[in-house]
Amino acid sequence: MHKSYDDVIALNGIDLNIRNGAITGLLGPNGAGKTTLVLILTGIIKKNSGQVIINGMDLDKNLSEIQSVIGVVPQTLAFYPLLTAYENLEYFGVLYGLQGKKLKERIDFSIEVASLQSFVKKRAGKFSGGMQRRLNLAIGLLNDPKILILDEPTVGVDAQSRKYMLEMIRKINLEKKSTVIYTSHYISEIQQISDDVIIIDNGNIILNGTMDAILSSNKALALQVDPPDHSTLERIKGLPGVTCDAGTIFIDQNEMLYQNIIRVITLLKDNNIAMNNIQYNANMLEELYLRLTSERLRDEE
Amino acid sequence: MKRLYYIVKKEILEIARDYISFMILIIMPVVFILIMSLSMQALFQTRSNFKIKMLVVDHNKSGESKTFLERIKKIRNLSVTVLNEETTNEQLSHDMLNSDNKFGLVMNNTFSGYINDLNKGADTKPVTLLVEPTIQTLTALVINNQIEMELSKFRLNTFFNKNAEMLSFAGIQKDNVIKSIEGVIQTIYVYKDKNQSITPNAAQQSVPAWLVFSMYFLMIPISAIFHTEKNNGTLLRLRSINVKSRYLIVGKIFAYYIISMIQVVCMLAVGRYIVPLLGGDTIQFGNTYFGLFLIATCISINAISYGLLMSVISKSLNVATGAGIVFIIILAAIGGIMVPKFVMPAFMQNLSNISPLSWGMEGFLDIMLRNGTVADIMPECLLLVGTGSIMLAITGIGLKRKIIQ
Numbered sequence: 001m002h003k004s005y006d007d008v009i010a011l012n013g014i015d016l017n018i019r020n021g022a023i024t025g026l027l028g029p030n031g032a033g034k035t036t037l038v039l040i041l042t043g044i045i046k047k048n049s050g051q052v053i054i055n056g057m058d059l060d061k062n063l064s065e066i067q068s069v070i071g072v073v074p075q076t077l078a079f080y081p082l083l084t085a086y087e088n089l090e091y092f093g094v095l096y097g098l099q100g101k102k103l104k105e106r107i108d109f110s111i112e113v114a115s116l117q118s119f120v121k122k123r124a125g126k127f128s129g130g131m132q133r134r135l136n137l138a139i140g141l142l143n144d145p146k147i148l149i150l151d152e153p154t155v156g157v158d159a160q161s162r163k164y165m166l167e168m169i170r171k172i173n174l175e176k177k178s179t180v181i182y183t184s185h186y187i188s189e190i191q192q193i194s195d196d197v198i199i200i201d202n203g204n205i206i207l208n209g210t211m212d213a214i215l216s217s218n219k220a221l222a223l224q225v226d227p228p229d230h231s232t233l234e235r236i237k238g239l240p241g242v243t244c245d246a247g248t249i250f251i252d253q254n255e256m257l258y259q260n261i262i263r264v265i266t267l268l269k270d271n272n273i274a275m276n277n278i279q280y281n282a283n284m285l286e287e288l289y290l291r292l293t294s295e296r297l298r299d300e301e
Numbered sequence: 302m303k304r305l306y307y308i309v310k311k312e313i314l315e316i317a318r319d320y321i322s323f324m325i326l327i328i329m330p331v332v333f334i335l336i337m338s339l340s341m342q343a344l345f346q347t348r349s350n351f352k353i354k355m356l357v358v359d360h361n362k363s364g365e366s367k368t369f370l371e372r373i374k375k376i377r378n379l380s381v382t383v384l385n386e387e388t389t390n391e392q393l394s395h396d397m398l399n400s401d402n403k404f405g406l407v408m409n410n411t412f413s414g415y416i417n418d419l420n421k422g423a424d425t426k427p428v429t430l431l432v433e434p435t436i437q438t439l440t441a442l443v444i445n446n447q448i449e450m451e452l453s454k455f456r457l458n459t460f461f462n463k464n465a466e467m468l469s470f471a472g473i474q475k476d477n478v479i480k481s482i483e484g485v486i487q488t489i490y491v492y493k494d495k496n497q498s499i500t501p502n503a504a505q506q507s508v509p510a511w512l513v514f515s516m517y518f519l520m521i522p523i524s525a526i527f528h529t530e531k532n533n534g535t536l537l538r539l540r541s542i543n544v545k546s547r548y549l550i551v552g553k554i555f556a557y558y559i560i561s562m563i564q565v566v567c568m569l570a571v572g573r574y575i576v577p578l579l580g581g582d583t584i585q586f587g588n589t590y591f592g593l594f595l596i597a598t599c600i601s602i603n604a605i606s607y608g609l610l611m612s613v614i615s616k617s618l619n620v621a622t623g624a625g626i627v628f629i630i631i632l633a634a635i636g637g638i639m640v641p642k643f644v645m646p647a648f649m650q651n652l653s654n655i656s657p658l659s660w661g662m663e664g665f666l667d668i669m670l671r672n673g674t675v676a677d678i679m680p681e682c683l684l685l686v687g688t689g690s691i692m693l694a695i696t697g698i699g700l701k702r703k704i705i706q
Binding site: 068070076079082087095 | 315534538
């Protein structure tokens with residue numbers, strides 16, 4: 001699939017599958033093409049070329065059918081601050097085509113999911129940041145979506161609201177068997193919630209796989225140490241499946257894992273190099289992400 | 302239909318809960334109507350009902366001065382209030398400056414002598430005219446000439462009365478002479494359009510003017526809501542729900558049409574019932590309520606289309622409201638909203654015909670002032686709906702692009 005805006009290529013011939021019923025984390029720096037991808041999948045903008053098949057339907061031919069099974073939670077607070085939470089839900093519910101008992105059921109469900117029972121008659125503009133984010137999520141759930149697309153849904157919320165929202169998304173995914181596409185800048189969130197991960201940069205898919213496979217195929221262990229001397233550094237780097245970057249030694253997940261751990265720790269001990277921290281799989285996704293997308297600031301481009 | 306109903310309901314709820322919009326759309330025009338209707342009364346009183354207030358003091362206290370006072374009171378454009386005979390010029394000035402009286406007339410002690418003796422000259426100063434300095438020079442000159450004229454006639458009349466027999470003997474009839482110097486000038490007003498010749502009073506000008514003006518101010522809440530929807534992603538969300546642009550536009554038009562009709566009812570009610578209560582002129586609704594409704598509807602369509610167009614073509618709310626308001630004010634100034642068209646020079650009156658606010662204003666005046674029919678307002682209605690349709694077409698095209706941006 002290709003998409004460009006005038007001379008700027010947003011999506012450069014990407015080709016991907018999103019697993020039905022899984023939570024897929026979509027990662028990428030600013031301007032990588034994430035939002036463009038989301039906008040195309042939701043039928044808001046049109047691609048230049050290529051084909052999108054959702055639930056067996058061609059997006060170009062069955063737009064309204066596809067849109068009826070998709071729920072979107074934009075990164076902005078896409079509701080009306082002067083309306084109450086209930087009025088917002090009712091408004092969007094009707095626009096989704098719901099009415100009568102079904103409308104009320106879905107509103108009640110969404111209110112419960114967003115834990116807004118006590119605030120339904122309060123104007124949305126007077127909500128706290130966390131409550132507004134939850135209302136934003138609730139609106140996206142109104143049509144009981146088979147596919148839920150969340151674009152940075154937790155930006156600017158406190159830890160409690162974030163944890164609550166992630167739990168709810170996981171719960172909906174498990175109970176409703178919904179497919180979830182989740183974009184975020186919080187890599188820890190993606191690592192925590194996603195079954196699959198897609199990393200996109202400069203309009204290209206640079207990584208696409210299950211979270212387990214990505215984490216297990218890469219760094220299993222990160223050791224933060226005092227900077228080793230040159231000869232020790234060379235000996236560490238000489239070990240198969242071991243890399244060293246400044247004060248961090250990475251040991252890959254492979255059949256040599258335990259041997260390599262022992263060799264590295266022995267080398268450190270023999271050369272009196274202090275070990276300051278050990279991380280097992282903790283920031284592996286972030287390290288991988290930064291390595292794949294490079295660490296330069298994208299805002300400066 | 303249910304979708305449309307909820308779009309309309311949402312728009313109305315948003316405006317109803319936004320007190321700034323309420324102030325701009327209802328309170329501001331009401332205040333303008335009250336201020337302009339009450340403060341501009343004198344300015345709008347032209348020709349037949351033109352009255353200038355004058356205070357008069359009679360220091361002479363003679364039969365002649367009393368007779369002259371009665372003659373002054375009969376001058377059609379003067380409204381005379383007689384003060385105590387002992388009132389000094391200083392007190393008279395003070396009373397003038399603290400009231401609506403623009404002129405003060407003093408009949409001095411020399412008055413009766415001047416009337417009775419034709420040998421006495423102007424140097425006796427029988428009359429003093431005090432003029433409030435803000436009065437137009439032309440008006441001061443007219444009043445000065447009217448007093449002089451009345452004084453001359455009175456003096457001549459007195460002379461004739463004293464010498465009636467002698468003049469009769471000479472074949473001169475007093476009454477014929479007096480009549481011969483009155484009404485010798487025939488005045489004919491020349492109009493470009495006879496129908497436009499009826500000029501409004503202050504309320505008849507102010508009520509439709511500020512009503513039309515406020516209807517175009519609908520563009521402020523229209524832009525505010527549109528740009529909020531655009532910036533917070535609501536438009537994208539609506540597009541992801543497959544809500545068509547035409548639904549949004551039609552929904553907004555319905556909502557703002559209802560609000561503009563509320564404006565119409567409020568402003569006309571203020572003009573009809575509140576302004577007269579405060580001492581101002583009243584307005585009439587004309588012979589056709591349907592005509593009134595029709596012209597209000599056409600103005601509403603044009604104003605809403607303008608608001609939607611400005612919202613869609615502008616990059617930000619600041620641009621939309623800034624440029625939008627400036628444009629409305631210019632069109633209002635050109636279109637006879639701020640300054641009545643009948644006081645404009647000819648080329649400005651011609652220029653005013655390019656302003657939609659002028660079309661709306663003239664439509665209202667056709668019905669309310671000139672007792673026009675629906676046929677009389679059709680040109681204005683067609684212009685308003687025609688340009689409104691063009692603006693809506695551009696809006697429809699622009700909205701799709703804007704959502705994606």
